[in-house]
Amino acid sequence: MIDRSFIGHTLPAFDVRVEAGRLRFFAKATGQTDPLYVDEDAARAAGLPGLLVPPTFLFCLEMDAPDPAAIRNLLGMDYRKLLHGEQQFTYHAPAHAGDTLRFEQRIEDIYDKKGGALEFVVRRTQVHNQRDARVAELRTVTVLRNA
Amino acid sequence: MTSTTSHTPRFDSLQVGDTLPTLQLEPVSRLMLALYCGASGDHNPIHVDIDFARSAGRADVFAHGMLSMAWLGRLLTNWVPPSALRSYGVRFAAITHVGDRVRCEGRVTEKLEVGGERRVRLELSTVDQDGQVKLTGDAVVALP
Numbered sequence: 001m002i003d004r005s006f007i008g009h010t011l012p013a014f015d016v017r018v019e020a021g022r023l024r025f026f027a028k029a030t031g032q033t034d035p036l037y038v039d040e041d042a043a044r045a046a047g048l049p050g051l052l053v054p055p056t057f058l059f060c061l062e063m064d065a066p067d068p069a070a071i072r073n074l075l076g077m078d079y080r081k082l083l084h085g086e087q088q089f090t091y092h093a094p095a096h097a098g099d100t101l102r103f104e105q106r107i108e109d110i111y112d113k114k115g116g117a118l119e120f121v122v123r124r125t126q127v128h129n130q131r132d133a134r135v136a137e138l139r140t141v142t143v144l145r146n147a
Numbered sequence: 148m149t150s151t152t153s154h155t156p157r158f159d160s161l162q163v164g165d166t167l168p169t170l171q172l173e174p175v176s177r178l179m180l181a182l183y184c185g186a187s188g189d190h191n192p193i194h195v196d197i198d199f200a201r202s203a204g205r206a207d208v209f210a211h212g213m214l215s216m217a218w219l220g221r222l223l224t225n226w227v228p229p230s231a232l233r234s235y236g237v238r239f240a241a242i243t244h245v246g247d248r249v250r251c252e253g254r255v256t257e258k259l260e261v262g263g264e265r266r267v268r269l270e271l272s273t274v275d276q277d278g279q280v281k282l283t284g285d286a287v288v289a290l291p
Contacts, residue, residue: 022186025182025185025186026186026187026217028182028186029179029182029183029185029186029187029214030183030186030214030217030218030220030221031172031218031221032217032221034224034225036229052229054217054220054224054229055217055220055223055224055229055232055235056213056216056217056220056235057217059187059213060186060187060188060189060213063187063188063189064188068188079191080193080202080203080204081203083239084212084213084239085238085239086236086237086238086239087212087213087216087236087237087239088234088235088236088237089234089235089236090233090234091232091233091234091235094229094230139236
């Protein structure tokens, strides 16, 4: 069983720079053709400071942490047994290529179901930009299958 | 987002039960999964390396849940400007397999006003060619 004393644990904050090339690659991989996500001229013409970060890409940026396995290792979870259970985003301000975003992760809850066969880790991540404006909040539920 | 403003649905003209234009995807291919692996930064081999997938007890690799969530995100931002999105969440209910033909659907479930802003709540899902639901979710968007 995952050690429940990690509930409330906060991880060291980290910064991630949003790169235009990566956004274009993500748009290609997800079939996104809207020019706001792929064409810098079109984004600027629409009044944006750079290519727009699409709604789910904040999760990818969070995975660009210096150690993306930090929580997994901290909690001793084998990633062969992990599934992504839920993902939520709350949006406060848009993010664009050129921004540097700060991610602050906290383990909000750990619980189990089916007599411990399934364990759930709930993580909440606050995202701010380089002007310290709130960009978004992410809530991620990871499922560990112990059966 | 001036490029999309003229197509934005209006709060007054929407009713609970109205549906969003459906987004039908091409069948999930291994190339799609490889591209999403690289672009997303999710390098979990279970989505791209069949040897690893088998060692984890799976018959084959399977799609990243977040790839389907990105497709559902396209459904949303095809309908409203990206800046209109207030919240968006999904539950990954079933695994999306190679070859699945995923369809993204959305429906208005509530009209509400928050802090003077007019919003609608949407119910979202992805379903495969057999009608099996893979992702369920909801979103709240602001409307003029």
